[in-house]
């Protein structure tokens with residue numbers, strides 16, 4: 001299934017078929033409790049000297065709540081988030097939002113990656129309320145992600161809603177799975193970009209679109 005097909009239908013209610021892939025002990029167990037069990041299992045796997053010490057007693061419950069929040073982006077869609085935050089364009093000038101921060105979880109290691117997202121677009125008929133762009137970013141950031149897909153998701157969703165002449169989205173991210181483990185590179189930024197509609201712009205407009213999201 002392509003990202004265009006599924007980003008808007010994240011199916012928060014898992015199908016019985018997906019549930020059947022879990023160990024039987026999870027049958028009929030609600031997601032919050034499953035996350036608590038996962039927290040307990042991590043603590044037991046850590047072989048800590050005393051897993052019943054005070055500081056760890058409520059950790060499975062806290063872990064469950066934290067993960068539930070970090071994965072809450074499956075509970076809505078860009079349409080619902082943006083709601084009536086679309087307005088008639090009163091000009092054709094370039095619009096940009098720079099360095100909106102985000103926090104996400106990489107789907108390969110479930111470790112955080114974070115950074116900032118810049119968006120620029122040339123409106124056609126509509127513009128989007130500026131506060132809605134960070135909300136769309138958070139919607140996709142609070143899912144299990146890879147940075148490249150998140151970049152494309154944001155561009156696709158904004159393009160579908162705003163129908164601009166062209167849009168570009170750039171993300172600069174730092175990944176704990178590269179910093180704490182693996183290659184252990186502390187200062188590398190991962191950059192990713194998604195652009196739609198460039199072919200409809202003049203060369204000058206293309207240049208202006210990209211320079212609007214350049215890191216300064």
Ligand SMILES: [Zn+2]
Nearest residue numbers: 106108109177
């Ligand atoms: Zn990773």
